[in-house]
Amino acid sequence: MSIDIFRPDALAGKSILVTGGGSGLGKEISKALADRGATVHICGRRAQVLEAAAREIASSDKAKVYTHVCDIRDADQVDQMMEAIWSVGPLTGLLNNAAANFIAPTKELSPRGFRAVTSTVMDGSFHVTLAAGKRWIAGGLKGSVVSNLVTWVWTGSAFVVPSAMAKTALHAMTMSLAVEWGPYGIRLNATAPGPFPTESAWEKLNPLPDTKSSATSADTVPMRRFGQMRELQSLIIFLMSDACEYLTGQTIAIDGGQHLAGPGTFADLSVLTDEQWKAARDAIVKSTERDKSQRA
Ligand SMILES: CCCCC/C=C/C(=O)SCCNC(=O)CCNC(=O)[C@H](O)C(C)(C)COP(=O)(O)OP(=O)(O)OC[C@H]1O[C@@H](n2cnc3c(N)ncnc32)[C@H](O)[C@@H]1OP(=O)(O)O
Numbered sequence: 703m704s705i706d707i708f709r710p711d712a713l714a715g716k717s718i719l720v721t722g723g724g725s726g727l728g729k730e731i732s733k734a735l736a737d738r739g740a741t742v743h744i745c746g747r748r749a750q751v752l753e754a755a756a757r758e759i760a761s762s763d764k765a766k767v768y769t770h771v772c773d774i775r776d777a778d779q780v781d782q783m784m785e786a787i788w789s790v791g792p793l794t795g796l797l798n799n800a801a802a803n804f805i806a807p808t809k810e811l812s813p814r815g816f817r818a819v820t821s822t823v824m825d826g827s828f829h830v831t832l833a834a835g836k837r838w839i840a841g842g843l844k845g846s847v848v849s850n851l852v853t854w855v856w857t858g859s860a861f862v863v864p865s866a867m868a869k870t871a872l873h874a875m876t877m878s879l880a881v882e883w884g885p886y887g888i889r890l891n892a893t894a895p896g897p898f899p900t901e902s903a904w905e906k907l908n909p910l911p912d913t914k915s916s917a918t919s920a921d922t923v924p925m926r927r928f929g930q931m932r933e934l935q936s937l938i939i940f941l942m943s944d945a946c947e948y949l950t951g952q953t954i955a956i957d958g959g960q961h962l963a964g965p966g967t968f969a970d971l972s973v974l975t976d977e978q979w980k981a982a983r984d985a986i987v988k989s990t991e992r993d994k995s996q997r998a
């Protein structure tokens with residue numbers, strides 16, 4: 703079980719927008735931010751979901767939580783939301799967390815299917831980042847943007863191609879704007895979580911129990927377990943805090959090593975017994991001795 707190393711006031715005075723904060727990881731992260739003293743704004747397309755989430759987030763503390771019905775694919779709606787937020791007070795942080803995804807053979811995707819994912823993940827996150835960034839720059843304010851990405855930004859992934867493409871675009875945005883907006887004191891970082899099961903993601907990525915992918919299995923993770931919410935919460939509290947002001951442009955994997963344990967590596971040998979390792983060594987020594995005996 704991971705421990706909580708943060709003071710209750712670690713984020714006092716911060717005001718953070720979590721897109722897609724009404725469900726899944728966004729809601730759990732919002733709770734952690736509010737618990738550390740941040741004012742939290744959450745947005746999504748479903749008013750009822752947001753209201754229920756706000757009650758949960760606020761109940762964990764005397765937190766200030768604001769809800770905004772906003773489809774981030776629409777830049778005008780995003781701008782109206784930002785005006786409403788700034789009328790309460792400027793943001794200090796933004797978590798790009800809202801996403802759309804589903805598994806599908808790429809050859810079956812229609813243009814609308816492709817855009818359903820990319821317009822949310824890439825366009826939507828860009829609209830929100832730009833709307834916050836230009837207000838920070840105009841006001842001479844610092845800001846911290848964190849985007850929840852995925853390890854496919856390094857590996858790609860079959861059968862979720864629009865998501866892999868759009869998340870990789872945000873990885874590029876993170877590196878690019880870290881440089882362009884660094885002089886204004888605006889930091890951009892990203893997380894690349896491994897499997898942290900949520901209802902919605904598992905419905906879209908794991909719809910058939912008998913054909914479960916290794917991507918959503920704990921067996922393929924070197925740590926042999928799913929991520930714990932506390933672990934992702936801790937990373938994002940840290941990135942949103944003033945503890946790491948020199949940290950920018952980075953995408954940080956938090957996946958128990960899963961993306962490093964691909965089939966092109968020897969990760970699967972971790973199941974070998976001591977006896978099998980001894981037999982392997984004996985076989986290698988034998989082959990080396992044969993090679994040596996043939997040398998001049
Ligand atoms: C190790 C684990 C890593 C996990 C990493 C990442 C995880 C995630 O990001 S999980 C996030 C999951 N959450 C969501 O997806 C929530 C939001 N999702 C949605 O709103 C819907 O599921 C949506 C993506 C389908 C978008 O909804 P909407 O904008 O209302 O779009 P439509 O229903 O009108 O559909 C548009 C278009 O897409 C086609 N389509 C939908 N589902 C599929 C599918 N399973 N396969 C192929 N195509 C699909 C649909 O047919 C429409 O196209 P047309 O038929 O051409 O009109």
Ligand SMILES: NC(=O)C1=CN([C@@H]2O[C@H](COP(=O)(O)OP(=O)(O)OC[C@H]3O[C@@H](n4cnc5c(N)ncnc54)[C@H](OP(=O)(O)O)[C@@H]3O)[C@@H](O)[C@H]2O)C=CC1
Pocket residue numbers: 721722723724725726727728745746747748751772773774775798799800801802822826850851852894895896897898899900901902903
């Ligand atoms: N769960 C996991 O294991 C992993 C998740 N991630 C990433 O973490 C993030 C959260 O995932 P998770 O919590 O599992 O998924 P959820 O589906 O629970 O969360 C997605 C959220 O985005 C919101 N959303 C979707 N489309 C829009 C839109 N157009 N405008 C505004 N809000 C929108 C949804 O609300 P509404 O439908 O009401 O609009 C929902 O609250 C995603 O970026 C995902 O890619 C990355 C790696 C692993």
